[in-house]
Amino acid sequence: MELSFDKPQRQSAVGIVIMAAHTAFRILKSLFFVIILLVVKSPGVYVAYTFIGLSAIVVASLVYAYFSYLRFTFYLNEADKEFVVDKGIFNRDHLVIPLEKIQQVNITQDILQKIIGVYGLKIDTAGAKGEEVHIRAITEFAAIGLKKHLLVAKNETGAEQLTTEKETLTESKPLVEISNKTLLKVGLTSHYGQSLFLLLSFFYFVWYEGNHLAEAFKLDKNQLEATAMGFVGVLSVFILVAIFLLALLIINLVRTFYRYFELQVSVQNRNLLISSGFIAKKNTILNPNKVQIASYSQNYFQRKLDLVNLTIKQPHFGGAKRKGGLQGSVIHLPGCSPSEKDELMLLILSKLPQGGNTFLPNWRFVNLPNFFKIFLPALIFFFVAINNVEIKPYLNFVWIYLVIGLIMVYISYRNHKLMVSEDFIVKQKGIWDISQNILKPSNIQSITAFQYPWHKGIDVGHLNLHTAAGIIHFKYGNYTEIKLLVNYWLYLVEKSEENWG
Numbered sequence: 263m264e265l266s267f268d269k270p271q272r273q274s275a276v277g278i279v280i281m282a283a284h285t286a287f288r289i290l291k292s293l294f295f296v297i298i299l300l301v302v303k304s305p306g307v308y309v310a311y312t313f314i315g316l317s318a319i320v321v322a323s324l325v326y327a328y329f330s331y332l333r334f335t336f337y338l339n340e341a342d343k344e345f346v347v348d349k350g351i352f353n354r355d356h357l358v359i360p361l362e363k364i365q366q367v368n369i370t371q372d373i374l375q376k377i378i379g380v381y382g383l384k385i386d387t388a389g390a391k392g393e394e395v396h397i398r399a400i401t402e403f404a405a406i407g408l409k410k411h412l413l414v415a416k417n418e419t420g421a422e423q424l425t426t427e428k429e430t431l432t433e434s435k436p437l438v439e440i441s442n443k444t445l446l447k448v449g450l451t452s453h454y455g456q457s458l459f460l461l462l463s464f465f466y467f468v469w470y471e472g473n474h475l476a477e478a479f480k481l482d483k484n485q486l487e488a489t490a491m492g493f494v495g496v497l498s499v500f501i502l503v504a505i506f507l508l509a510l511l512i513i514n515l516v517r518t519f520y521r522y523f524e525l526q527v528s529v530q531n532r533n534l535l536i537s538s539g540f541i542a543k544k545n546t547i548l549n550p551n552k553v554q555i556a557s558y559s560q561n562y563f564q565r566k567l568d569l570v571n572l573t574i575k576q577p578h579f580g581g582a583k584r585k586g587g588l589q590g591s592v593i594h595l596p597g598c599s600p601s602e603k604d605e606l607m608l609l610i611l612s613k614l615p616q617g618g619n620t621f622l623p624n625w626r627f628v629n630l631p632n633f634f635k636i637f638l639p640a641l642i643f644f645f646v647a648i649n650n651v652e653i654k655p656y657l658n659f660v661w662i663y664l665v666i667g668l669i670m671v672y673i674s675y676r677n678h679k680l681m682v683s684e685d686f687i688v689k690q691k692g693i694w695d696i697s698q699n700i701l702k703p704s705n706i707q708s709i710t711a712f713q714y715p716w717h718k719g720i721d722v723g724h725l726n727l728h729t730a731a732g733i734i735h736f737k738y739g740n741y742t743e744i745k746l747l748v749n750y751w752l753y754l755v756e757k758s759e760e761n762w763g
Contacts (some may be wrong), residue, residue: 270335277399281327365552368547444597449518449565451479530630554731559697618683623738636667703754
């Protein structure tokens, strides 16, 4: 039985509870520390007022959700090939989305939706700032039916076709299936920088909020600092470093399993169905024709373990939709085998990049990074250290910083290259994670080639390839060769009949 979406319809009625919960959670999250202080520090009568205020927030959220539910309708205008949404309580929005502009449909199910037994559906389009449409409560059968209409397949003659066989979100045979063992390897060998940033952010948050709570409860800060320093004194520096590294690995593993648990990629009606999720299951429907840039990366450990990380970049505008994981304009697929990587690349690109000419940067590529990132910070630290007794003992660390920095800049220079064939442009870069960004010339929106005045005598220039998914940079190349490439690509773009939008 095929569902019809040609008439305006609402979400499932239980969507009221879901919308109310999301609204109340956002409000309470922003007031969390205020509520804690009111409950702990205020007299009993004010505590009662606090709970009355919380109850009022919940009631207001329910009322707001009810009217949002009544005012939110959607339908398909199949004659004009459009998806139409009306929403808004006070300011009404009439949103019309051409079907050919839909680049991604995400079917999600968080904890609350799983308990109630409904799904969420998010629709992304090229040119939208954020999600165009978010339907928070829809049945599985309706989500599948709507998805099939929104991402309609086309046969060779251009006529529209919809599959009539019964379909579920997990029916297709997976093309790629990432096991828990593979996720463990991914968590141990990647994303160190992101996890380090999260760990440092957590420590800063604890320190910042701890100071506020200490002031609120009138605690003795000197006593707290003495206690903390006493704890540090008990543990040696090496043990603290070991604990820090262990925490880093644990954060890496938790983030990897949470985002990519049971990651599967399958093919449905010429679209890629990508699903994953530990607590909240997420299903993303991706049209390969919408992909702008396909890339893959490996580091030393991943090469030894035969692991490849894939990244699929779709059109985005203003950076508003650049999200990690399986949703947004950038989709990450970690832990693929080399054969799975080739199979996915073949589906997305129609053929694998082979042959072509390789272009390398001039050795002056290392000049500015060496000065601004290596020598200048070292010089500043040196002058500060010789005038500060407390920092002076650490002066020898400058030499370690210089050696490591110079090695990293040199590796970046060796890996910076551009490979060009008639069908593809491949940009390689990286220091630890070496990535290959693959672009079709037909996806180029504009090209910028420029040269600084002091580089004219040595024929060195720079190249920027602008696409709807971002910019690919090639720096310090031979400017004569760059100008020839620009003319060649403009010719290919002019004769190409492909349409990425």
